[in-house]
Amino acid sequence: MFKKIRWLRHSIQIAFSLFLLYIGWRFYQFVSFFEQAGRQFVSRPPSVEGFLPISALMAFKLWLTTGVFDSVHPAGLAIFIAVLLVSWLFKKGFCSWICPIGTLSEGLGLLGQKIFGSNITLPRWLDKPLMAVKYLVLGFFLKVIVLDMPVAAISAFLHAPYNKIADVKMLKFFLSPSPFTVKVLLILMLLSLIIRHFWCRYLCPYGALLGLLSLASPFKITREENYCVGCRACTRNCPNHLKVDQMRRVYSPECTACLNCIDSCPVPEALRVTSTAKRLYLKPPHYIILLWGTFLAVILLAKLTGHWETSIPLEEYARLIPLSDMFSH
Template identity: 30%
Template sequence: MTNKGLRYLRWGLLAAILVYITVAAFLHQQSGPEKAASIHALCPYGGLETLYSLMFSGSFVKKIFSGTMVLLVLSLIITLLFRRSFCGLLCPFGALQEFFAKLGQKVLGKRYTMPDKIDIPLRYLKYLVLLITLLGAWITGTLWMSPYDPYAAYAHLSAGFTELAEEYFIGLILLVVTVIGSFVYDRFFCKYLCPAGAFYGILGKLSPNKVERNEAKCIHCRLCSKSCPVNIDVEKATTVTTAECINCQECVNVCPQNGAIAIKQGKKEIPALAVIGLVMGIFFGGILVAQATGFYKTLPAPVTEGSIVNVEEIRGSMTLADVAKGTGLSQDVLYKKLGIPENVPPETRLKDVSQYVEGFSPETARELLRQTP
């Protein structure tokens, strides 16, 4: 396959993953978590956020399941072998940024880069975000950062502006900043704010994978540096091992001089197509194996009679009928405890009850059930 073909292959794979995640997020909003997985359950970083809770209490934080841990393990394997290939070849939010960057280059007519005195300090911000998000999740035992997460806000776009404004206002602002920033500067969130990218960057330092430039064959056209989505000056490097590299292979695939830039696994050169094949094989092959063995679950167990033993288990996506069944209460008793009119359909999800009862929320339901015997 030609270098140009490899570039289109990577973009096509990223586009397919982005479409899949977008559709999954839409279905989750329309059908609820019992029928479609949430964005958190399909993100490897959620596995890292729940790691402390899993190790010390044997349970996952809300919205995280065994499948999320499978995704985390597979992404760690990929990182140890091929550095931040998850970011460059698999991440849907990275894909969204890169496609907006391509659009921005068409509209603006050029690629812009942040001045070094601003860019370099900002690159360290994502490591601070990594520390804060993990400590917060491990201390609270919740995905507390979700309302501030632009990726979560993106997944809730189909929920409508009202829910976005109420639950993901900061996340929505950061999503807009990310899109506009990537339109101008390319992979804006990846470079400056992404905690997962920071984690993979640190772990990727253990990988034998790297990009090498052959000075003797290099014609110094600077296409490698100009094409890099994270603005690494490849043309001035002999070996690219920085934690910023997302192993997207753009620098290799735009090089017009055969042998001037190559991907190395230790001392052995490895074709770009082989890297794509291995990364995809490990990730999606691992998912298939986990599914076949029953370890890959991204949906909550169905609500059964008396299955809700703690009101904290009640979720906004549950219907009133689910809550009644799970708590063992009759529908009449539940409606009376929650102050819900009889004409509200039992198929109404808790987060939608506010359409009938002003100011009602899932937390209202939990609080009222806590108070009443």
């Protein structure tokens, strides 16, 4: 019944990625207005703050400890909260249904399949240690920011000139990368062609955080043993190499709830998205609507409550953007 799930997911991923490219173009126009004479003014799209996760993590700690919602990059904090909420409620679905980096990583893996015939699956003795890297990187950020960094230092950083135009710095990083950056990006792209989800599986600290949070999710992929015919289609089609056919409920932090397993199952009742007590069963369309609905609802709430637009006046952007190359960590 749901054999079109992965095609629907890919369509959603592509549509959202195109939207983000449009947002990026508008932000480029906004920055250019302050750098190049004669440019037409375009308002700054707050959504670009979603690409500042470190700043958002700092703002999240500040919000939890003081109740102060960051006014410099409020959209970044709102998006961060939306991502955390989605991952807690609906597994690590953000990674496979929303995240643009996840979309790019998956697209490179599929392209690699077309070019080379298949992707390489690393042996367990190498795969497991490499998977630990993203958790080590996450641990580093959590220690430095959550445990060690005083609230006063966080507040000072959030209001510093560097952070105020961190999105501008990010834009310039991608528009004018150094030779070393280009080499690193090319290596990551090549590895993603050969090894499916290389970045997401081994290096992404954001995904590691969401994976750990998803363990507490009330919803899990559940295998109904009475209906399972043992064909192993679910395991063969799992992009994260989980042995779904051997599990009653998928508790792994590597499960991104892409629903490929459900999509490939020949028996409609054998695999389901169910609540912890199996009292609630979500059909794939309902799961998708709830996941995206939750994500968008948090953003809408942020807009309605005045926690979306930055408090930085245009006059300050006019002063800081031309000097952006002077600011560093």
